[in-house]
Amino acid sequence: MAITGGNNLNSVPTHQKQTLSTNYLDFTGTANSWGQQYLPDLMEQEAEVFGQRTISGFLAQVGAEESMTSDQVVWSEQSRLHISVKGTIVVAGGTESAGTFEVTSDIDGNNASSSPAFTLADHGVRANDLCLVSSAGITTMCLATDVDTATIMLEPYDKGTLAGHSTTASASTLLVVGSEYAKGKSYSSASASANPLTAADSHEANEPTFKSFSNKPIIMKDYYEVSGSDASRIGWVEVSSEGGASGYLWYLKAEADTRARFTDYLEMAMLESVKGSNSTVVDASIGLSGTDSSVGTQGLFDAIKDRGNQTSGVTGSSAAVDLAEFDAILAEFDSQGAIEENMMFVNRSTALAMDDMLASMNSYGAGGTSYGVFNNSEDMALNLGFSGFRRGSYDFYKSDMRYLNDKATRGGINTAAGSAAIRGVVIPAGTSSVYDQALGKSMKRPFLHVRYRASQTDNRKLKTWITGSVGASTSTLDAMQINFLSERCLITQGANNFMLLT
Numbered sequence: 245m246a247i248t249g250g251n252n253l254n255s256v257p258t259h260q261k262q263t264l265s266t267n268y269l270d271f272t273g274t275a276n277s278w279g280q281q282y283l284p285d286l287m288e289q290e291a292e293v294f295g296q297r298t299i300s301g302f303l304a305q306v307g308a309e310e311s312m313t314s315d316q317v318v319w320s321e322q323s324r325l326h327i328s329v330k331g332t333i334v335v336a337g338g339t340e341s342a343g344t345f346e347v348t349s350d351i352d353g354n355n356a357s358s359s360p361a362f363t364l365a366d367h368g369v370r371a372n373d374l375c376l377v378s379s380a381g382i383t384t385m386c387l388a389t390d391v392d393t394a395t396i397m398l399e400p401y402d403k404g405t406l407a408g409h410s411t412t413a414s415a416s417t418l419l420v421v422g423s424e425y426a427k428g429k430s431y432s433s434a435s436a437s438a439n440p441l442t443a444a445d446s447h448e449a450n451e452p453t454f455k456s457f458s459n460k461p462i463i464m465k466d467y468y469e470v471s472g473s474d475a476s477r478i479g480w481v482e483v484s485s486e487g488g489a490s491g492y493l494w495y496l497k498a499e500a501d502t503r504a505r506f507t508d509y510l511e512m513a514m515l516e517s518v519k520g521s522n523s524t525v526v527d528a529s530i531g532l533s534g535t536d537s538s539v540g541t542q543g544l545f546d547a548i549k550d551r552g553n554q555t556s557g558v559t560g561s562s563a564a565v566d567l568a569e570f571d572a573i574l575a576e577f578d579s580q581g582a583i584e585e586n587m588m589f590v591n592r593s594t595a596l597a598m599d600d601m602l603a604s605m606n607s608y609g610a611g612g613t614s615y616g617v618f619n620n621s622e623d624m625a626l627n628l629g630f631s632g633f634r635r636g637s638y639d640f641y642k643s644d645m646r647y648l649n650d651k652a653t654r655g656g657i658n659t660a661a662g663s664a665a666i667r668g669v670v671i672p673a674g675t676s677s678v679y680d681q682a683l684g685k686s687m688k689r690p691f692l693h694v695r696y697r698a699s700q701t702d703n704r705k706l707k708t709w710i711t712g713s714v715g716a717s718t719s720t721l722d723a724m725q726i727n728f729l730s731e732r733c734l735i736t737q738g739a740n741n742f743m744l745l746t
Contacts, residue, residue, distance in 0.1 A: 289482050298504050299647040300511040303694060303734070306587060306671050309705070311698035312461075317735055320454040324351065327368040327420040327450070331396075332413045333379060335406050342386075343406035345377065345396040348414045352740075364394035368450045372423050372431075379409045379416035387424065457551075461697055461733040462517065462541045464509060468502040470495040472722045475714050499726055503708075506728045510706070512653070514694060514734040517543035541733045544692070545666065551739035553580075556746050567601065567635065573670065573743055574636050581741040583672040585639045590668030591648035591658065594745065598642060602630045640670070670743035691738050697731040704731040 328351040334344045347367045349355040354362040369375065373388040377398060384406060386398040396418065400406060410416060475495050483497035484490050520526050520539040530539060548554070553576050555569060577583070590598070632641040648666060649655045658665035672691055696705040707729040710716070714724035736742070 298508055299653055300508050303511055306692050308693040310695055312695045313699050316458050316460040317695050318458045320456045323453045329367050329418050330414050331416055333409045333411055333416045342400050343398050345398055345418055347394045369396050372425055373420045374422040376419045376421055382408050459542050459733045461731045463731045465729050466506040467725055467727045468499045469723050469725045472714050510730055515544045517541045518546045547736035547739050548742045548744040552742040554744045554746055570635055574638055583741050585673040587671050588640050588642045589645035594667040595644055599630050602633055667745035672741040693735050695733050706730050
């Protein structure tokens with residue numbers, strides 16, 4: 245009988261007393277693993293080299309959250325009080341008229357193809373109305389001598405024609421400022437023999453209108469899975485997370501990161517999402533039946549682009565380096581809701597440009613040495629930034645928006661987006677009064693608020709549940725699955741009071 249030794253026995257002889265790599269496990273990770281005689285100084289704590297990695301919290305500062313039980317949210321917003329329309333002047337008029345005004349859209353540019361559509365038959369101008377007509381730098385007071393669907397016959401008070409006004413399509417504005425009638429006259433229109441449009445003319449009372457909008461929630465999901473063996477295996481790295489999880493079990497780190505990432509997704513989706521259109525086939529990819537309008541939801545940026553305002557800065561200057569851009573923003577806000585207090589969430593370059601702009605207003609701050617704190621001394625910290633300012637009757641409060649700075653989020657996209665990059669957003673403070681069709685009454689709500697699906701049976705604001713055989717066993721799966729789900733949408737009310745900085 246023969247005895248044969250293994251080929252990998254640790255039995256290498258030597259004629260001197262010494263330590264050899266062949267006699268110890270290799271800690272450097274080479275062939276034998278754990279093979280140095282001197283153990284390293286282990287730093288178990290994981291280094292947090294990216295600081296606070298989560299970006300959520302923006303919506304929590306500017307909005308609220310509210311439950312719903314329907315597949316969509318429908319709300320209405322007031323229309324403008326005064327009557328003003330855009331149109332085209334045709335100088336060659338009728339029998340008694342110096343010209344006609346052909347209505348093409350409302351004052352905001354909405355027409356028949358807009359959503360919501362502006363109906364030309366409901367422009368609201370009536371015979372005997374006093375109308376200010378403006379185009380090509382000329383403003384003329386006229387009397388509406390006759391009115392038809394989309395056509396208004398005008399007679400200037402102080403001259404015989406509308407010569408000099410622009411005849412370019414949709415280049416003129418008409419504003420109703422009052423009316424004038426003869427003694428003893430009723431609301432009836434002028435005679436048909438005098439004005440060719442009276443056959444279709446009617447002098448009806450103006451009814452108030454409103455614009456109706458809607459949005460729908462989307463379902464977001466994510467999960468993390470760890471096998472039963474890995475859940476019971478210790479590691480040498482001490483993990484930590486934004487959620488407070490700590491210990492030497494690596495799955496705690498992975499689960500916490502998945503949760504934090506999903507929480508960020510809840511906010512990022514509310515900022516960036518768009519609704520489906522007939523040009524997409526996303527519904528088929530998701531597995532839904534029906535039209536494309538059943539997918540997607542309208543996020544904040546898309547709502548402002550669709551119903552709000554955008555500014556790309558003043559021509560010939562970089563972002564917000566002088567007050568010209570803000571003066572243009574103020575002029576636009578004056579034409580909208582004129583809400584006094586506004587919050588600005590901007591990226592780093594825009595924030596610094598605003599600080600430089602405001603510092604330049606201080607005549608004693610040559611070289612930028614007295615930003616913000618105008619009683620500086622050599623022993624005090626120099627404040628080189630501003631948290632807000634007042635211009636005209638408006639207050640602006642500035643804050644950095646991490647989502648627009650972080651390279652792993654919008655900050656990385658903005659680098660290559662060029663003119664499509666988003667510098668920031670201006671959001672009005674306070675609440676808006678709207679009519680809620682579900683509740684059947686007017687409500688005051690923040691301009692921004694998140695609606696999530698919930699009932700007495702199930703709350704889908706942020707659901708978390710665990711399945712598998714690890715811990716409380718719920719199935720035969722030898723793993724633990726941690727599931728996350730939310731169903732929500734963002735309601736942007738009064739988007740005309742918002743400004744997107746691009």
